[in-house]
Amino acid sequence: MTPYRIPYGCQSINQADIDAVLQVLKSPWLTQGPTIERFEQALADYCQAGHAVAVCNATAALHIACLTAGLGPGDFLWTSPNTFVASANCGRYCGAEVDFVDIDPHTWNMDAALLAQKLELAERNGTLPKVVVVVAFAGQSADMQAIAELAERYGFVLIEDAAHAVGASYLGLPVGCGTYAAMTIFSFHPVKIITSAEGGMVLTNRPEFAERLRRLRSHGITSDPALMQIPDTGLWYYQQLELGFNYRMTDLHAALGLSQMSRLDEFVARRRELAARYQMLLADLPLTLPVAQSGSDSAWHLYVVRLDLSRIRLTQKQVFDELRAAGLGVNLHYIPVHLQPYYQEQGFAEGDYPEAERYFREALSLPLYPELTDELQDEVVTHLQRILD
Template identity: 55%
Template sequence: MIPYGKQEISQEDIDLVNEVLRSDFLTQGPMVAKFESAVAEKCDVKYAVAVNSATAALHLACLALGVKTGDYVWTTPITFVATANCAIYCGAEVDFVDIDPKTYNLSTEQLRIKLEKAEIEGKLPKVLIPVHLAGQSCDMKKIHELSLKYGFKIIEDASHAIGGKYFDEKIGNCKYSDITVFSFHPVKIITTGEGGMVLTNRKDLYEKVYRLRSHGITRAAHEMTHSPDGPWYYQQLELGYNYRITDIQAALGVSQLARLDEFVSKRHEIANNYNEMLKDKDIIIPYQSPENYSAYHLYIIRLDLKKNRFTHREIFERFRSDGILVNLHYIPVYRQPFYEKMGFQPKDFPEAEKYYSEAISIPIYPSLTLEEQKKIVYRLVTPIGHQTIF
C-alpha cells in the first residue's frame, strides 16, 4: 500500500523523544521554547509560539488580530475547512476568493475585483487568509500591496509550506503578512505528531498569542494589572484556551527540523521524477511560478477528461483499488453542508469547481522510492479494459 503522504521517523527522533520522557518535564518545559526558537531562526522571523495544532494556530491568529462578530474574513475555497472555521469561531463571517487556474492558490486578480466591490458595499475584510497550497507561496507581494490599499490584515496559512521560499526568502518570515501559521501533522513536511505554530514579527501579537495559548494567563509582571502578590502569582487577563503543545512533541519537532532541508530536497527530486515521467501525457502537472521554491507537500495532477471516456471518480478509484492511496485536496469549502447553509453558490467559483472536477493528489513523501513512483505512473497511464486512459 502506498499512501499519499507519511512521516519519516529516524533513530535521532526517537532518541530525543526518549530523552524528554526521562526528563523532569513532559509539558510546559524547555523543549517547547527550544523548538520555537529553532523554527523562528530557520524562518528568519522574530517570534514563534508552538501550539497543539494548526487549527489552534489559525484560531489564535484571528483572535490576536481582533477578529470578532461583525467582521469579514476571506480565504480560498481550496483548503481544509479549518482555514475558514477559525473565523467562524470568532463570530466573523467568511467569504471566498476564487483560485488562480495555474497555481491553484488564491487569485490576486479575483481578490482585486472582489475588494473593489466590497469597498463600495462597505464589506471589506478585516483579515485575508491566503493558503500556500501544496507548499507553493501565494503571490504575497501583490496581496500585501492590496492590504495596504484596502486596510486588511494577513494571516498566511503555510500549513503546507515550511521549508519553502518566496523570492529566495523563507516562507514564514512574515515580510508580507502579520502572522504565518505552520502545521506539523504527520503528513506535513516535518511532524510533531499533532501540532502547529504561530509566527510573527510583532511583539504585541506574539504576547497575545502566547497568553491565549494557555487560558489567557500571564506570569509577566509588566502585563499585570498590579504588582504580583508573590512569586506564585499569575493573572488571567482574558479568556484563552488550552492549546499547549507538549515537550514530547516539541522534541520530535526539534529533531525533525534538523532534516527539513533534506526532506524538501527529496520532495523536489520526487516531483522532478514525476514531471519527467508525465511530460508527454495528457495530464497537467503542477505549475511552479518562478518566484517560488515549493516545499512540495503535495503533488497535484489534473486530468484532461475531454480526451478520454473515464470519469474523475473512476480514475481515482482505480488508484485506490490498486493500493495507491491518492487523495483530493480539497473539496471546495463552500460545498460543505455547514457552508452551503450560508448561501454560497458553486457557480460563483468557476476555477475552484473546474479544479475539483479534475484534481488528484498522488503520493509524495521522502521515503517514496523510484520503483513506487513508476508503479503509480503505470497505474495512471495504462489501459482500463480495452481503453487507454491517456
C-alpha cells in the same frame, strides 16, 4: 498504519527522533518545558522570523492568529475555497462572517487579481475584510507581494496559512519570514513536511502579536507583573486577562518536531526531486501538471495533477477508485469549502467560485513523501498510465 502499499503521504521517523522523545520522557518536563522554546527558536531562526509560538495544532494556530488580528463578530474573513476547512472555520470561531476569493487557474492558489477586484467592490459596500487568510496550496506561496500591497492599501491583516509550506521560499526569502504576512501558520501533522505528531506554529515579527498569541494559547493567563491589573503578590501569582484556550504544545511533541528540523532541508530536497521526476514521467499523459510560480520555490507537500477529462474515457471517480484498488493511496485536495453543507447553510452555493469547482472536478493528489523510492514512484506512474490509456 495506512491500508495502502503506497500512501499519498506519510511521516519519516528515524532513531534520532525516537531518542529525542525518549529523552524528554525521562526528563522532569513533559508539557510546558524547555524543549518547546528550543523548537520555537529553531523554526524562527530557520525562517528568519522574530517570534514563533507553538500550539497543539495548526487549526488552533489559525484561531488565535485571527483573534490576535482583532477578528470578531461583525467582521469579515476571506480565504481561498481550495483549502481544508480550517482556513475558513477559524473565522467562524471568532464570530466573523467568512467569504472566499476564487483561485488562479494555473497555480490553484488565491487569485490576486480577483482579490483586488473584490476588495474594490467591498470598499464601496463597506464590507472590507479585517483578515485575509492566503493559503500556500501544496507548498507554494500565492502572489504574496501583490496581496501584501493590497493589505497595505485596504487595511486588512494578512495571514499566510502555510501549513503545506515549511521549508519553501518566496522571492528568495523563507516562507514565514514575515516580509509579506503579519502572521504565518505552519502545521506538523504526520503527512506534512516535518511532523511533531500533532502541532502547529505561528510566526510573526510583531512582538505585541507574539505576546498575545502566547497568552491566548494558555487560557488568557499571564504571570508578568507588568501586565497585571493589581500588584504581584508572590511567585505563585497569575492573572487571567482574557478568555484564552488550552492550545499548548507538549515537550514530547516539540522534541519530535525539533529533531525533525535537522532533516527539513533533506526532506524538501527529496520532495523536489520526486516532483521533478513526476513532471518528466507524466509529461505525455492527458493531465495538467502543477505549475511553478515565478519566484516561488515550493516545498511540495502535495503533487496534484488535473485529469483532462475531454481525453479520458473514465470519470475522475473511476480513475481514483482504480488507483486505490491497485494499492495506491491517492487523495483529493480539496473539496471547495463553500460546497460543504455547513457553508451552504451560510448561503454559499455551487457556481459561486467556478475555477475552484472546475479544479475539484479534475484534481488528483499522487503519492509524494521523502521515503517514496524511485521504483515506487515508477509504479505509481505505470498504474496511472495503464488506467488513462
